[in-house]
Amino acid sequence: MLFEISRRNAEWLKENYDRLKKEYDTRWVVIQDSKVVKSASTFDEIMGTVRKHDPNRILVEYIQSEPVAMFF
Amino acid sequence: MSEFKFKGLVINRQPRISVLFEVKAYNVGKIVDFLVDTGAFFSAITEKEATIMNINCSSLPYSKHEAVGFGGLFRNRMINREVVLTFKSDKDEYKVKCGSFLVTCIPPNVGGEEREKMIRYTPNVLGMDILRRFRTCVEENQVELTLKE
Numbered sequence: 016m017l018f019e020i021s022r023r024n025a026e027w028l029k030e031n032y033d034r035l036k037k038e039y040d041t042r043w044v045v046i047q048d049s050k051v052v053k054s055a056s057t058f059d060e061i062m063g064t065v066r067k068h069d070p071n072r073i074l075v076e077y078i079q080s081e082p083v084a085m086f087f
Numbered sequence: 088m089s090e091f092k093f094k095g096l097v098i099n100r101q102p103r104i105s106v107l108f109e110v111k112a113y114n115v116g117k118i119v120d121f122l123v124d125t126g127a128f129f130s131a132i133t134e135k136e137a138t139i140m141n142i143n144c145s146s147l148p149y150s151k152h153e154a155v156g157f158g159g160l161f162r163n164r165m166i167n168r169e170v171v172l173t174f175k176s177d178k179d180e181y182k183v184k185c186g187s188f189l190v191t192c193i194p195p196n197v198g199g200e201e202r203e204k205m206i207r208y209t210p211n212v213l214g215m216d217i218l219r220r221f222r223t224c225v226e227e228n229q230v231e232l233t234l235k236e
Contacts, residue, residue, distance in 0.1 A: 018118065018175045029097075029098045058135060058203060058206045065139055075135075
């Protein structure tokens with residue numbers, strides 16, 4: 016069940032990523048049940064919402080339209 | 088002969104795979120999305136992920152290894168308890184038991200916008216310590232891990 020919820024959140028994020036980039040550029044979002052339930056500009060701010068939810072039912076993501084070069 | 092295959096998605100050009108991350112000693116269990124990173128020696132979760140799981144990073148011991156990544160220097164800590172990673176597909180389940188697990192932490196002297204940036208761009212990584220058990224195939228829209236025999 017946990018995997019199914021996670022999969023649904025990830026698939027929804029992937030399908031809607033382009034729209035989210037327009038609506039929530041440079042913001043953190045909390046995704047649950049195929050919708051954004053909260054957005055915030057900082058991680059500390061979004062954690063206030065995360066604490067009120069079951070962490071296994073949500074996806075916390077930072078949205079950014081401009082590509083960032085990341086090297087690991 | 089059947090193969091153990093586990094699939095993930097490529098989101099925003101990042102190949103990610105969802106894994107159940109459990110620390111029984113802390114009574115913690117959460118699905119964690121890991122970046123499939125064949126360039127990383129070690130797997131690690133981020134301070135962000137640990138915080139969401141309600142693990143108090145400041146109580147964890149420091150690792151002897153520092154880590155350099157995008158955004159600067161990290162100060163790694165260790166979960167020195169058994170961590171069980173569970174990979175799951177429709178048919179199969181595969182568990183990896185780890186004696187300890189790295190947590191990439193932001194040094195305490197880093198604050199403000201710099202700290203925020205490091206949290207934003209640091210992913211949980213599945214490195215070669217775990218990936219060596221799998222054949223890894225990354226395509227445009229999905230990533231697939233196949234367990235080696």
